[in-house]
Amino acid sequence: AQSVTQPDIHITVSEGASLELRCNYSYGATPYLFWYVQSPGQGLQLLLKYFSGDTLVQGIKGFEAEFKRSQSSFNLRKPSVHWSDAAEYFCAVGAIGGGTSYGKLTFGQGTILTVHP
Amino acid sequence: DAGITQSPRYKITETGRQVTLMCHQTWSHSYMFWYRQDLGHGLRLIYYSAAADITDKGEVPDGYVVSRSKTENFPLTLESATRSQTSVYFCASSETSRQPQHFGDGTRLSIL
Numbered sequence: 001a002q003s004v005t006q007p008d009i010h011i012t013v014s015e016g017a018s019l020e021l022r023c024n025y026s027y028g029a030t031p032y033l034f035w036y037v038q039s040p041g042q043g044l045q046l047l048l049k050y051f052s053g054d055t056l057v058q059g060i061k062g063f064e065a066e067f068k069r070s071q072s073s074f075n076l077r078k079p080s081v082h083w084s085d086a087a088e089y090f091c092a093v094g095a096i097g098g099g100t101s102y103g104k105l106t107f108g109q110g111t112i113l114t115v116h117p
Numbered sequence: 118d119a120g121i122t123q124s125p126r127y128k129i130t131e132t133g134r135q136v137t138l139m140c141h142q143t144w145s146h147s148y149m150f151w152y153r154q155d156l157g158h159g160l161r162l163i164y165y166s167a168a169a170d171i172t173d174k175g176e177v178p179d180g181y182v183v184s185r186s187k188t189e190n191f192p193l194t195l196e197s198a199t200r201s202q203t204s205v206y207f208c209a210s211s212e213t214s215r216q217p218q219h220f221g222d223g224t225r226l227s228i229l
Contacts, residue, residue, distance in 0.1 A: 034217060036220075041223075042223075043222045045220075046218075090159060094215075103148050103213070103214030103215065103216075104165060104175065105150075105218060107160040107161075109157060110159050
């Protein structure tokens with residue numbers, strides 16, 4: 001069974017500082033991976049996705065993530081955080097293929113990001 | 118407007134009552150999903166559907182029923198609500214099994 005671990009429940013950074021949110025996954029085959037962001041009272045918005053190819057993927061709002069197969073990680077980064085980035089971030093892993101997979105995603109528990117001015 | 122719409126946005130009901138949460142998408146996406154979001158658990162999949170009339174259980178299906186008679190609608194019914202089903206419910210859709218899921222704004226359900 002696939003699983004996702006986001007080790008940090010809550011992270012606080014100062015505006016302008018760099019950010020890295022950790023995500024580790026467990027899956028027996030090649031996964032596809034996503035990062036989503038959720039603002040209070042809202043649904044989840046896709047930041048970026050990885051299916052194959054270049055292991056460094058660029059997303060919206062200046063975010064990027066790097067897939068490291070050897071470490072089973074897909075960490076999210078941003079070089080300079082803005083106050084509007086304060087939100088909850090979710091990493092998700094899905095199974096490639098059809099059958100009973102049906103594109104199901106398994107989500108991590110989320111990391112809440114607080115940004116200090 | 119195109120997108121995915123959930124209704125109602127907020128609902129308060131009592132234990133033992135039946136309640137239905139609605140989800141409607143205008144993209145004609147094949148795949149639709151229902152999740153519940155609880156503190157400390159992230160999002161957990163309740164049910165999903167690969168096409169009209171094809172549904173299957175997710176991680177936490179007990180106490181829930183779904184149907185998908187039309188591609189664009191995927192209602193979720195709590196047949197006899199319990200307090201443990203108090204949660205925020207999200208509906209999502211995707212064009213194929215490999216495409217990202219698009220989420221609605223959620224329904225906050227409180228069961229007293």
